[in-house]
Amino acid sequence: MTTEQFTSAFETADRVESVPPSGIRRFFELAEEADDVISLGVGEPDFAAPWAAREAAIDALERGRTSYTTNRGRKELRQRIAENAARRYDLAYDPDAEIIVTTGVSEALDLAARAHINPGDQVAVPEPTYVSYPPTIVFADGEPLAVPTAQDEFKLTREALEAAGAQDADALLYCYPNNPTGAIMTESDLEPIAAFAREHDLLVFADEIYADLTYGEEHTSIATLPGMRERTIVFNGFSKAYAMTGLRLGYAMGPEDAIAAMNKVHQYTMLSAPTTAQEAAIEALETCDDTVEEMVSRYDRRRQFVLSRLEELGLSCFEAKGAFYVFPEVPTDDAEAFAEDLLTEAGVAVVPGGVFGEAGEGHVRMSYATGLDELKAAFDRIEAFL
Amino acid sequence: MLDADEAEVAAAIEDLEDAGIIQGYQAIVDWRAAEDQRVRAEVELNVALDRETNYADIAERLAQFPEVVSLQLVSGDFDFLMRAEGSSMQEVSQFISDKVAPVPEVTQTVTHYVMNTYKERGESFETDTDDDRLSVSP
Numbered sequence: 001m002t003t004e005q006f007t008s009a010f011e012t013a014d015r016v017e018s019v020p021p022s023g024i025r026r027f028f029e030l031a032e033e034a035d036d037v038i039s040l041g042v043g044e045p046d047f048a049a050p051w052a053a054r055e056a057a058i059d060a061l062e063r064g065r066t067s068y069t070t071n072r073g074r075k076e077l078r079q080r081i082a083e084n085a086a087r088r089y090d091l092a093y094d095p096d097a098e099i100i101v102t103t104g105v106s107e108a109l110d111l112a113a114r115a116h117i118n119p120g121d122q123v124a125v126p127e128p129t130y131v132s133y134p135p136t137i138v139f140a141d142g143e144p145l146a147v148p149t150a151q152d153e154f155k156l157t158r159e160a161l162e163a164a165g166a167q168d169a170d171a172l173l174y175c176y177p178n179n180p181t182g183a184i185m186t187e188s189d190l191e192p193i194a195a196f197a198r199e200h201d202l203l204v205f206a207d208e209i210y211a212d213l214t215y216g217e218e219h220t221s222i223a224t225l226p227g228m229r230e231r232t233i234v235f236n237g238f239s240k241a242y243a244m245t246g247l248r249l250g251y252a253m254g255p256e257d258a259i260a261a262m263n264k265v266h267q268y269t270m271l272s273a274p275t276t277a278q279e280a281a282i283e284a285l286e287t288c289d290d291t292v293e294e295m296v297s298r299y300d301r302r303r304q305f306v307l308s309r310l311e312e313l314g315l316s317c318f319e320a321k322g323a324f325y326v327f328p329e330v331p332t333d334d335a336e337a338f339a340e341d342l343l344t345e346a347g348v349a350v351v352p353g354g355v356f357g358e359a360g361e362g363h364v365r366m367s368y369a370t371g372l373d374e375l376k377a378a379f380d381r382i383e384a385f386l
Numbered sequence: 387m388l389d390a391d392e393a394e395v396a397a398a399i400e401d402l403e404d405a406g407i408i409q410g411y412q413a414i415v416d417w418r419a420a421e422d423q424r425v426r427a428e429v430e431l432n433v434a435l436d437r438e439t440n441y442a443d444i445a446e447r448l449a450q451f452p453e454v455v456s457l458q459l460v461s462g463d464f465d466f467l468m469r470a471e472g473s474s475m476q477e478v479s480q481f482i483s484d485k486v487a488p489v490p491e492v493t494q495t496v497t498h499y500v501m502n503t504y505k506e507r508g509e510s511f512e513t514d515t516d517d518d519r520l521s522v523s524p
């Protein structure tokens with residue numbers, strides 16, 4: 001090993017340099033440094049994957065199933081994904097031609113962007129947004145167009161799209177049920193968005209990773225609306241509903257040519273999604289409906305607790321009906337300072353809304369993917385802090 | 387969950403109680419988490435029957451003891467499976483040797499002290515709930 005000092009010859013490419021570092025990172029570091037922190041800042045389930053799914057993964061490893069799968073994922077898995085999409089969301093996709101299994105939805109979004117965005121293409125993104133969307137678009141040489149949604153309880157509306165100038169955009173990328181706000185889009189909410197997309201010839205990238213986590217309302221996929229299937233790619237995966245974040249498994253469903261283009265990028269850059277995770281996913285879809293239902297009912301209990309505590313504390317918040325987030329307003333102008341003080345003085349970690357784009361300013365994201373006892377303790381601390 | 391109103395559920399529960407289907411309600415306790423000590427033994431009992439004495443007679447006699455928390459007739463190598471509890475191992479041992487073994491029909495006792503409980507009546511006793519997720523994530 002040499003101890004000689006040297007200057008790296010690498011210079012970061014412009015498209016990477018242009019993306020600012022994630023604001024979440026800073027809060028993660030602060031939270032890691034502090035002692036005795038209750039974190040409401042976690043964007044993943046606090047449950048482990050259903051036991052049956054874990055056992056299927058163990059079994060696959062024991063049998064030595066450690067090779068690649070076909071590029072698009074194991075046929076049996078694609079068949080089950082198609083069956084599940086038909087049964088739960090009224091979506092009909094051909095497992096042989098219209099579904100691709102990916103390394104998390106993150107990869108699927110990256111594939112979709114690289115396969116369908118040309119340099120300079122505009123992609124409308126409702127804001128506040130999941131932190132990865134704008135960079136994913138930029139890495140594909142596209143241009144994100146922020147569509148602020150704060151005025152309508154964080155639902156996307158036709159008015160918001162028009163105000164942001166999305167009629168000139170090439171595509172729309174959104175996540176509903178939403179991270180970070182917990183907002184959902186019902187069928188009647190989606191209809192004007194679908195009409196807008198048809199009128200202005202927008203492609204729609206619909207990230208529906210939280211589709212199974214809705215409370216009191218059924219999830220509707222925009223691809224089920226008239227004239228939308230041909231212009232929509234639906235993204236979903238196993239991370240949230242089946243608590244399999246670390247197994248990294250997602251999928252995309254869309255028109256044959258769109259999935260073929262994504263597969264072209266996928267086969268050269270990823271080859272195939274993790275084999276062990278695919279085995280777990282087959283089992284999850286086959287036998288774990290009950291576990292998902294149980295998790296959903298537990299999230300709902302926590303959601304109701306969190307909403308009622310926010311109301312008691314006078315923190316204004318709309319009734320979030322999806323995912324596992326609430327997005328209350330904070331009583332000061334500076335949500336980032338509020339979140340930092342709450343962390344250092346009260347030991348509760350939340351994520352300041354500005355991290356998710358300008359439209360999130362003045363709010364914080366609180367996740368209720370945390371046990372009820374911890375939520376109770378966290379809100380007692382927040383109460384004392386206020 | 388049941389999609390029924392409170393009064394309906396209360397009435398249904400009352401009916402089950404009246405019919406003797408619901409016999410009682412008890413807390414599921416993880417004694418490791420409590421200050422009080424609790425020792426549990428699962429005891430295998432073999433008994434000898436005669437014309438005047440059947441299993442139910444013996445069971446009735448044994449079930450009288452407050453230390454006996456459950457008593458079941460089982461198939462297999464022994465006759466009764468008895469669960470006994472006390473506040474110390476000495477107390478439970480004394481109970482078995484002084485009260486149970488001397489019962490004339492009891493021919494043999496095999497006592498298993500419970501060393502750890504992982505799951506009881508459907509509830510898992512979690513041993514380690516360390517949250518290994520990143521404390522803040524997107």
